[in-house]
Amino acid sequence: MTTSTAPRAARIGAFAPALLLLAVFFAGPLIWAVYSAFTDVALTGSAEVNFIGVDNFTTMWNDAQFWNSLWLTLIFVVGSAVIGQNTLGLLIALLLRGRSQSARGLVSGLVIAAWTVPEVVAGFCWYSYLHRDGTLNGILGWVGLDQNWLYTTPMLAVILANVWRGTAFSMLVYQAALNDVPPELHEAAAVDGASAWQRLRRVTLPLIRRSIVSNLMLITLQTLAAFGLIYVMTKGGPGNKSSTTPIYMYQESFQFYKLGYGTAMALVLLVIGAIFSLIYVRLIKVDNL
């Protein structure tokens, strides 16, 4: 596509700052993580570090709480990212097309506001919103549905909060993608007598397929790592009802001092992230990648 005039060395040199940062502050800890996942390194309680082979992984295999956390993580990712943010973001983007400036401004303004709020503050908002004497119950109280949502349905609570916080990203991606869909296609399809639903399914969606895939990839991977929002809202509780793997890992590492075990769990999460990543990268089939 292009003819290169830059010397190879300079091209590689341009990567240097990024590479250096990534190697020292990203790959370094990762390699250390691979090592310490096979040790019993502890935050406190023992000064020595022993190599213990795959013990951490066999413990994990037999740890019902770990499996529970993995299951909750899956629910969280599918519920809040794949279904929630993605669908709602697409829906809002579709509904907002061609609306008046004020309608667009108001709706996307609010959606984006939720996104710009720092996650700790988002946690406070939802903590008070869903609290027993909170705003939601103030409304639902009229129909007798009031309860402490953080306590009775903690997973639903954190999923909704994450949908609220993350939808803006998907919405922006889809607004951009829809802008690029040529109107003529719709007109042609409409002339052919296609219903609105058919036009959406046969014309619009295929055209923005790549945006959908890359959006799904990014939000899945970001949701997989979500920590702050859940930590602020429920700390994984009550019991372990909302203890997703990142929360469980934090607890094991920093509260029960099992850095080695926590790191082993981190490795498993990394592998899951890698698998997701690879699937999506394959799906995109970016030709210049």
Place this chain on the structure above:
Amino acid sequence: MTQTLAPPPPVKAKSRPTADLTMPGRGPMRFAVYLVLVIVAIAFFLPFLWLVVASIQPGAALSADITWQFSFKNFADVLNVDTIFRPVLNSLIISGGTALITVFAATLAAYPLSRYRSRFGRLFLYGILFSTGLPITAVMVPVYTMYSQFELTDSVPALILFMAASSLPFAIWMMKNFMDSVPVELEEAAWTDGAGWFQSLRRIILPLMIPGLTVVFVFTFVTQWGNFFVPFILLQSPESQPASVTIYTFFSTYGQVAYGQLAAFAILYTLPVVLLYTAMSRVFGGAFSLTGAVKG
């Protein structure tokens, strides 16, 4: 239905797309669409409600009981060096420093990725994509241990470098996509004039990339402004903590009791990023979005 279409005519910014499912134009469907939009707007607004109201209610607690007494006492109570000013200044230094380093390194790395095809670049890009998926909590344990080994804990510059490294994968990915949208023909002209790659990057691409650079900067800044876990683990001294950490501490200590003050604190802490975002949308028009960033 045929896919053999001429390249679409240039889409004007305000061109009105034609209707599909969601755009019937009139009648009950139109009403339904607006109804859904109103519900969405309300649903997105409600979680903010008590935070905003409580901030101007003296003595507000977690319970949403409006007293109809309003004052700015909560703001006055938290507007002091220890609660607001120092933490927010720390946040500015940390997020600003991180965003600057990230934009610098990402721009340099994105240029060859966007302009040249190479095995190395391909590999690098796969690595970048892969890294965006790494749960940050997962690397925090090893990062912490590594930092304590090299005595880098409690150092703000070291924290900034880690944050920059963790923001880089996504920043490079965004930046590369932005650069892809800058036509290569412009550079080819420069190359025939004998300009080197760095010069063409600086003279031709960067000016066209201002929106892209700003988006990456703001995106990194906003993300790190809200990042509480990384400084929570890596910084120890109370006086170097950013607002994200001090507000969490405030919440866990006084959340139930002094929710009004917490709300005031939260609003003051959130304000800078909202202003930043709004200012940027103004400058780049309503079209500002992650458009170029994630088209894939």
Place this chain on the structure above:
Amino acid sequence: MRPKLVLAALSALALTVAAAGCGGSDSGADDKTITIAYQKFGSFIQLDKQLQDVKKEYEAAHAGYTVKLLPIEASENDYYTKLSLMNRSPKTAPDVMYEDTFLINTDIQAGFLAPIDEYLSGWKDWSQFTDAAKAAGKAQDGKTYGVPMGTDTRALWYDKGIFQKAGLTVPWEPKSWNDVLTAARAIKQKVPGVTPLNVYSGKGAGEGATMQGFEMLLYGTKHTLYDDAQKKWIVQSPGFNDSLNFIKTIFDEKLAPAPQDALDPNWGTKVNTELFPTGKLGISLDGSWVSSTWLESGSKPWPEWNDKLGYTAMPTQNGEAPGKISMSGGWLLSVGANAKDKKASFDFVATMLNKENTKKYDIAAGQIAERKDVAADPEYLKSNPSLKFFTDLVEVTKFRPAYPDYPNVSNGIQVAMESVMTGQQSVDQAAKTFAESTTAAVGGPDKVTTAQ
């Protein structure tokens, strides 16, 4: 030209890295600065107040030295985490730290603390400490790693007004768990709008749930947590199940606060700054120190507290001898293994825990004195009317098994409590989960045993 630019960019980055390397030297790690790490949370502000005074006193007496206070604002569990994070790096490790007696062995094994025997031998005040106090800071290696600040006991606090309304006799003297339940049921029935009985439970309250809640029950049965003869953890016993069942009963019958309230980490603060002072709580199983919140120096002054509230010993399960039970803990000041000037650091401990300052702190924080001269001091004795009662409980008090695995066991207890109070698991299931997870956590089946 081009490579030069790249080089410039690279060296700029390298400079930043280098700057990072030597950047954080402002954290007060130089030899003449003594850093003190301690907890400050909710209504617990007394230590913070006093350390600020002691800092001035110390700096005046030790020219050239600066004391840097590092208050860690965190709930109990988060405090331990943060303290461990600080301790793992020599650069951030504090010189003096506020240590819970149950964690001291854990931290000694991790190499975080320095033995202070050589300084203690030259400190004439050390002879004033009781033998029990001296033992609290002594590790398995026979060396001493901390100076105790005071101890505590636990008992039942109750609202006399609510008791009268419920038709119960005051002073109250329950003889068994059943008497406690009966009183709580009477309150529930006759005094609406009041929480009858607070027993800390679940992970939110942290160690408070284990110690003020569960262990106050368990140690009143025939069983405990640790078999000293066999040196094994007792992971299964009828007493364990009975204690869990007590928790289940009070939450099922709604004698206890709503679980979502009880699970909040701020619940303890709320109980003592809001519920008791406003007459919204009948009985609370809590520590000897809580009245310090209501003193003039506390975070919620409440001058009438001694007229409104009564206190009585927690009975054993069925009134088994000696009829009452208490648990004791307490905190120490320790010198960090990485302290650059250990003598100066110890001097700070000695200043903070000399007679005058110990007296002031024990009064302000509601601690039971462990210095004989303070315990006999008239000002101390007069400072708080509940003092005699709680000091007398020392006769029946028990201590936690302060082994490095204790935090894990304690957490297992909190999880078990939480799952029965929220109805996630039955008592038997929760006890079984506890046995399994604790066995794994303490290192396998040969480290645990069961009791009948």
